[in-house]
Amino acid sequence: xTTDSGSTSIPLHLVDLRPTLSGAEMAAVLVPPRQFDTASxxxxxxxxxxxxxxxxxxxxxxxAASWAPAKGGGFFSRAKKLPAAKPxxxxxxxxxxxxxHLLAALWHAAPGPKYFGTFIEFTALVGALGYLETVNxxxxxxxIAIDEFELDDPGDTMMMTxxxxxxxxxGTKIAATSNTxxxxxxxxxxxxxxxxxxxxxxxxxxxxxxxxxxxxxxxxIEGHAKTFTAEQLGVEVDRxxxxxxxxxxxxxxxxxxxxxxxxxxxxxxxxxxxxxxxxTEVVELTNQTDALRFVAxxxxxxxxxxxxxxxxxxxxxxxxxxxMNGGYxxxxxxxxxxxxxxxxx
Numbered sequence: 295x296t297t298d299s300g301s302t303s304i305p306l307h308l309v310d311l312r313p314t315l316s317g318a319e320m321a322a323v324l325v326p327p328r329q330f331d332t333a334s335x336x337x338x339x340x341x342x343x344x345x346x347x348x349x350x351x352x353x354x355x356x357x358a359a360s361w362a363p364a365k366g367g368g369f370f371s372r373a374k375k376l377p378a379a380k381p382x383x384x385x386x387x388x389x390x391x392x393x394x395h396l397l398a399a400l401w402h403a404a405p406g407p408k409y410f411g412t413f414i415e416f417t418a419l420v421g422a423l424g425y426l427e428t429v430n431x432x433x434x435x436x437x438i439a440i441d442e443f444e445l446d447d448p449g450d451t452m453m454m455t456x457x458x459x460x461x462x463x464x465g466t467k468i469a470a471t472s473n474t475x476x477x478x479x480x481x482x483x484x485x486x487x488x489x490x491x492x493x494x495x496x497x498x499x500x501x502x503x504x505x506x507x508x509x510x511x512x513x514x515i516e517g518h519a520k521t522f523t524a525e526q527l528g529v530e531v532d533r534x535x536x537x538x539x540x541x542x543x544x545x546x547x548x549x550x551x552x553x554x555x556x557x558x559x560x561x562x563x564x565x566x567x568x569x570x571x572x573x574t575e576v577v578e579l580t581n582q583t584d585a586l587r588f589v590a591x592x593x594x595x596x597x598x599x600x601x602x603x604x605x606x607x608x609x610x611x612x613x614x615x616x617x618m619n620g621g622y623x624x625x626x627x628x629x630x631x632x633x634x635x636x637x638x639x
Contacts, residue, residue: 308542308571309552313563317423321431323562324409327597330398338395344507347392350385353503354396357383358403360467361436382458382468384443384500390631391507393471397439400469404437412442414590417450418559420457429457435466442593443472444625462499470500519609520637527574527605534570543572546606550579553587561594568600576606578614585613586622589629596632601639609633
């Protein structure tokens, strides 16, 4: 497509973009996704049908209160000392029950310095900077908030256990969310019993809170991810261009291949300044490595609040075969929820 002057403008092609991201830039973006810029405890709306949501809100407020200045009771004060709390709080629950909102609210309530990122962003930081430099960068933080805490291999288990232990030892508090309680991390994905000591050490750092509920993304959105015929998609592309939207247009197969050439830590930079993604000829994924990369990519697409317009197989049906019944089931279910929401914006 060309502008009136004849110069190429849109659509861009995702596969032509080559983002670079230094360690310092990676640390600078360790903040909540933009849809949670104003997240607060006050704006969280617990579902009355699930009392654990209100209870979790109360306990998160209590955790945030640990940063409040201690009130002097005087020399003769008989105020009871509260028992020492664990340095971490861990929200375990299903998809779309408000875990990330509460984690972001806690981050906003905490004093700085503080960092907020997904599990993969923190492991990528270690990969980019090295372990010791990462510790030195994060040391002194009042809070490390880790969203989507999921361990996919034993190396990550041991590294994150060590990293959190080193930070907690210097006074940092940890908050995390996951769809799996920490003593079950790794189940179905690697020989968890061989790493039980490391996993237990990780779990011991957290107060574990179970939060129940239904996926808020599905309360008003039902059915499948929206899909278009090739002709319909062409009309939608013209509509995006006429509206001045910035978008990329690529075949699904090319995007999957491209993601394999790019470290997941760069997915955030890849999506900078985009409003939408157009994917043509979507097909089922049969390779689990490709599927997991796509899950990580969709997490970043969802965080950036981008719309997805696609043709071919509905995107909530791309995880083929036994993927939805294996050890990564919860990851895929979360991604399906986000794909449905992203195609119906």
